[in-house]
Amino acid sequence: MRIGILGGGQLGWMTVLEGRKLGFEFFVLDSDPKAPACRVADAVFTPEQVEVFAKNCHVVTCEFEHIEESLIEAVSHLLVPSHHILKLKRSRIEEKSFYRKMGYPTAHFSFAKAKDLLHELKEFRLPAIVKSEKLGYDGKGQYKIEHTSQIEEVLKNHSPQENFLIEEFVDFLFEFSLIGVRNKRGQVRVYPITVNYHDGGILLYNYTKNIQIKEAEDIITSLMSDLNLVGLLAVEFFFCKDGKVLINEMAPRPHNTGHYTLDGCYTSQFENLLRAIADLPLGSTKLKLPSGMVNLLGISLEDMDMEGILSMEGAKLYWYGKEKRERRKMGHINVVGETQEQVAEKIKSILELLHQRI
Amino acid sequence: MRIGILGGGQLGWMTVLEGRKLGFEFFVLDSDPKAPACRVADAVFTPEQVEVFAKNCHVVTCEFEHIEESLIEAVSHLLVPSHHILKLKRSRIEEKSFYRKMGYPTAHFSFAKAKDLLHELKEFRLPAIVKSEKLGYDGKGQYKIEHTSQIEEVLKNHSPQENFLIEEFVDFLFEFSLIGVRNKRGQVRVYPITVNYHDGGILLYNYTKNIQIKEAEDIITSLMSDLNLVGLLAVEFFFCKDGKVLINEMAPRPHNTGHYTLDGCYTSQFENLLRAIADLPLGSTKLKLPSGMVNLLGISLEDMDMEGILSMEGAKLYWYGKEKRERRKMGHINVVGETQEQVAEKIKSILELLHQRI
Numbered sequence: 001m002r003i004g005i006l007g008g009g010q011l012g013w014m015t016v017l018e019g020r021k022l023g024f025e026f027f028v029l030d031s032d033p034k035a036p037a038c039r040v041a042d043a044v045f046t047p048e049q050v051e052v053f054a055k056n057c058h059v060v061t062c063e064f065e066h067i068e069e070s071l072i073e074a075v076s077h078l079l080v081p082s083h084h085i086l087k088l089k090r091s092r093i094e095e096k097s098f099y100r101k102m103g104y105p106t107a108h109f110s111f112a113k114a115k116d117l118l119h120e121l122k123e124f125r126l127p128a129i130v131k132s133e134k135l136g137y138d139g140k141g142q143y144k145i146e147h148t149s150q151i152e153e154v155l156k157n158h159s160p161q162e163n164f165l166i167e168e169f170v171d172f173l174f175e176f177s178l179i180g181v182r183n184k185r186g187q188v189r190v191y192p193i194t195v196n197y198h199d200g201g202i203l204l205y206n207y208t209k210n211i212q213i214k215e216a217e218d219i220i221t222s223l224m225s226d227l228n229l230v231g232l233l234a235v236e237f238f239f240c241k242d243g244k245v246l247i248n249e250m251a252p253r254p255h256n257t258g259h260y261t262l263d264g265c266y267t268s269q270f271e272n273l274l275r276a277i278a279d280l281p282l283g284s285t286k287l288k289l290p291s292g293m294v295n296l297l298g299i300s301l302e303d304m305d306m307e308g309i310l311s312m313e314g315a316k317l318y319w320y321g322k323e324k325r326e327r328r329k330m331g332h333i334n335v336v337g338e339t340q341e342q343v344a345e346k347i348k349s350i351l352e353l354l355h356q357r358i
Numbered sequence: 359m360r361i362g363i364l365g366g367g368q369l370g371w372m373t374v375l376e377g378r379k380l381g382f383e384f385f386v387l388d389s390d391p392k393a394p395a396c397r398v399a400d401a402v403f404t405p406e407q408v409e410v411f412a413k414n415c416h417v418v419t420c421e422f423e424h425i426e427e428s429l430i431e432a433v434s435h436l437l438v439p440s441h442h443i444l445k446l447k448r449s450r451i452e453e454k455s456f457y458r459k460m461g462y463p464t465a466h467f468s469f470a471k472a473k474d475l476l477h478e479l480k481e482f483r484l485p486a487i488v489k490s491e492k493l494g495y496d497g498k499g500q501y502k503i504e505h506t507s508q509i510e511e512v513l514k515n516h517s518p519q520e521n522f523l524i525e526e527f528v529d530f531l532f533e534f535s536l537i538g539v540r541n542k543r544g545q546v547r548v549y550p551i552t553v554n555y556h557d558g559g560i561l562l563y564n565y566t567k568n569i570q571i572k573e574a575e576d577i578i579t580s581l582m583s584d585l586n587l588v589g590l591l592a593v594e595f596f597f598c599k600d601g602k603v604l605i606n607e608m609a610p611r612p613h614n615t616g617h618y619t620l621d622g623c624y625t626s627q628f629e630n631l632l633r634a635i636a637d638l639p640l641g642s643t644k645l646k647l648p649s650g651m652v653n654l655l656g657i658s659l660e661d662m663d664m665e666g667i668l669s670m671e672g673a674k675l676y677w678y679g680k681e682k683r684e685r686r687k688m689g690h691i692n693v694v695g696e697t698q699e700q701v702a703e704k705i706k707s708i709l710e711l712l713h714q715r716i
Binding site for chain 1: 371375378379380381397398400624625629633638641642644646647659664665668669671672674675676677689694
């Protein structure tokens with residue numbers, strides 16, 4: 001079977017590396033032939049070649065939801081997860097409105113055009129979070145507003161007609177995520193909970209926690225079914241101080257908080273994505289060992305204390321081979337250990353090693 | 359760092375897939391551009407291009423010891439493990455004589471030219487094992503002699519000047535192997551023991567066993583040091599009915615009995631090979647979970663009960679994408695489980711599924 005991937009980033013790269021083992025071929029579409037997934041693909045196509053790409057793939061998936069509409073349309077008959085899910089994800093306002101319509105719990109929110117932002121903000125107790133409607137990932141276009149005077153600064157980066165989502169600030173106890181997978185025949189599996197730690201809107205590290213939050217599991221299972229999703233769904237949640245669980249956001253693709261599954265679980269999120277879209281039985285999402293992950297942000301291989309990191313028992317490096325940019329995700333380190341505490345200790349040591357050298 | 363691999367088989371393929379994660383580039387030399395490792399390499403070279411290949415690699419390793427002498431010589435200044443170890447491995451007689459010279463325990467053996475085989479066999483109690491000196495792997499050129507009358511049949515396949523190794527037949531309790539790794543700075547790690555089951559000279563399945571055989575661990579550690587080896591060393595042993603441990607043979611490369619390490623160990627044999635030759639600290643060889651492996655011999659993807667196999671919790675398929683030939687190693691299935699018994703049960707089920715459909 002030949003699988004097409006829209007986007008050549010690290011999510012596609014890990015999907016290809018895992019999928020090789022199942023005997024699949026991979027065509028990757030990206031404008032940059034040096035992108036991680038392109039370097040391990042059987043063939044690489046530019047966006048202009050999307051018709052040939054589509055003609056030669058049995059199924060197409062994507063590793064990034066912010067893809068040009070024309071590309072999505074050219075492959076929509078082959079696309080898994082399907083077009084309507086990606087569309088929903090491309091607007092923060094549509095996504096949140098969907099949760100509201102379907103009765104899923106979220107923080108209180110509203111939306112407004114840039115020019116009406118100040119007015120709408122008056123309905124919120126500050127601090128509040130203001131997010132641009134489009135291209136929302138890794139904290140991009142996202143602002144924490146402590147005082148209305150900050151709005152002037154925000155508007156400098158945006159046109160008056162741009163739409164914004166305004167959210168009540170959630171003073172959560174912790175952030176966690178669940179990743180679920182659903183195949184064509186409706187079989188469903190959910191991975192263990194991970195607790196996630198962000199730094200400036202970008203995931204810095206996460207680790208598995210031996211707790212079950214039934215409410216969240218019910219939400220993700222029901223979301224996959226409501227969306228009639230085939231593939232992966234990652235859902236980020238807030239666990240609030242009053243015990244409430246709120247959806248922060250979802251992503252219908254491999255997720256950064258699931259990278260640990262490559263070393264920590266019976267079946268990785270990448271393999272399960274492929275099994276789902278290839279109409280194969282899903283693999284077990286069970287944990288082999290307590291696990292975690294540290295993102296390598298804006299660092300080069302030379303900057304890193306490789307000796308220190310590779311000497312750590314159970315640390316596994318994934319280096320994406322991308323050009324270094326400030327705070328860019330350059331790679332990650334998966335960690336396994338015998339206990340949760342051991343994993344947390346190792347993550348702490350890795351973070352220390354990284355800071356030592358940056 | 360750019361790593362060259364002599365040979366494009368599945369051992370190279372898994373080395374490349376693992377090595378991508380560490381950020382290495384791979385050049386592969388093989389006469390068949392469709393060989394598994396070639397399909398995932400950054401560049402592929404034919405044997406005629408060995409000079410260019412060598413000029414562009416920082417280090418060269420091999421995934422098969424039966425490589426033409428001229429190729430080995432062209433890369434010998436970059437070759438890890440080094441030339442002398444490969445040479446030793448290319449003659450069954452030299453290999454066994456080395457063990458004898460160094461005082462390592464082996465079955466009683468002798469050697470003779472084809473024309474003198476019958477005469478030499480008289481010194482042995484039958485059954486005995488007769489093996490051609492060269493190209494010995496997967497049971498090739500290997501004969502179990504129950505009666506001297508069989509020799510006539512053996513000699514039909516060989517020239518009178520060909521050398522043969524004659525070994526006493528070992529009525530062992532079980533076969534097991536150890537895989538060790540040693541890096542440039544002399545750091546050493548040894549993987550857990552696996553018990554191995556062969557079928558007609560080809561490994562059919564193996565699994566980890568929670569026993570330690572100190573004598574064998576001492577042998578492999580001392581062998582790596584005697585050989586001044588950098589890289590992997592797999593040693594196959596017989597555990598005899600009288601409690602003795604004998605060396606059957608060794609291989610200075612990733613080994614079929616170590617495929618389980620990809621899913622069962624903190625660090626796979628392939629990653630540890632790369633760490634060793636790249637002068638990096640070795641990774642932990644600890645077991646995550648009891649593990650095993652089943653080889654897929656002479657089967658096509660279409661022949662397989664994929665539904666059955668992929669439905670099994672903890673079964674992970676590795677499909678090499680080679681052309682089907684009788685008894686050829688086409689892929690393998692790694693298995694993990696919570697207990698040794700569970701792993702053994704799963705292996706049994708896989709073997710049953712495979713037989714059902716072959």
